[in-house]
Amino acid sequence: GAGVSQSPSNKVTEKGKDVELRCDPISGHTALYWYRQRLGQGLEFLIYFQGNSAPDKSGLPSDRFSAERTGESVSTLTIQRTQQEDSAVYLCASRAGPEMEQYFGPGTRLTVT
Amino acid sequence: AQSVTQLGSHVSVSEGALVLLRCNYSSSVPPYLFWYVQYPNQGLQLLLKYTSAATLVKGINGFEAEFKKSETSFHLTKPSAHMSDAAEYFCAVTPSGTGGYNKLIFGAGTRLAVHP
Numbered sequence: 001g002a003g004v005s006q007s008p009s010n011k012v013t014e015k016g017k018d019v020e021l022r023c024d025p026i027s028g029h030t031a032l033y034w035y036r037q038r039l040g041q042g043l044e045f046l047i048y049f050q051g052n053s054a055p056d057k058s059g060l061p062s063d064r065f066s067a068e069r070t071g072e073s074v075s076t077l078t079i080q081r082t083q084q085e086d087s088a089v090y091l092c093a094s095r096a097g098p099e100m101e102q103y104f105g106p107g108t109r110l111t112v113t
Numbered sequence: 114a115q116s117v118t119q120l121g122s123h124v125s126v127s128e129g130a131l132v133l134l135r136c137n138y139s140s141s142v143p144p145y146l147f148w149y150v151q152y153p154n155q156g157l158q159l160l161l162k163y164t165s166a167a168t169l170v171k172g173i174n175g176f177e178a179e180f181k182k183s184e185t186s187f188h189l190t191k192p193s194a195h196m197s198d199a200a201e202y203f204c205a206v207t208p209s210g211t212g213g214y215n216k217l218i219f220g221a222g223t224r225l226a227v228h229p
Contacts, residue, residue, distance in 0.1 A: 033216065042203060042219035091156060102217065104156040
């Protein structure tokens with residue numbers, strides 16, 4: 001079956017512009033995560049959605065970052081007034097249920113010029 | 114708070130040699146532990162996971178890892194390296210128990226190079 005998909009695969013934007021990144025999780029997966037991977041570094045947790053529960057936003061680095069998810073479907077990560085330090089690969093993952101592994105998408109490479 | 118340390122940001126081995134990638138964790142509760150592999154320009158793929166069953170875990174592509182509570186380690190090994198194993202490897206931890214299985218805490222990664 002289809003895996004986690006993300007769009008766009010690459011995004012170049014000017015400093016100060018807003019960007020929106022999309023994640024389509026695996027169908028039926030109740031949990032969805034966003035991570036950020038800066039060049040040469042590990043992944044940083046950003047936000048976690050589980051069904052209709054309030055999302056865990058504890059990893060969002062600033063109020064310029066926000067994310068939404070409708071039900072158990074698509075999620076969008078929005079970065080407002082982008083800064084050069086926002087340049088990174090943004091990875092989305094989904095999970096079927098408790099004690100199940102996370103399946104990762106290919107990521108969106110964001111470059112802020 | 115949980116954390117993960119991967120010793121060695123770069124490891125280089127000869128084809129056919131033993132692969133050993135080190136991972137140590139800190140966690141106040143028994144954790145779940147994972148190894149992921151990332152090939153160039155691709156997302157992460159799960160190699161194996163430990164979720165409090167057998168301490169020696171076998172994964173895909175001939176990799177295995179052993180959970181050692183006394184050493185707080187979860188090192189990844191493969192008896193014989195193949196050129197196709199060249200990639201970046203990430204160790205990750207998440208606290209076990211109800212409500213704890215939300216986010217993964219990742220190590221900084223180890224880039225494995227395999228030379229002929």
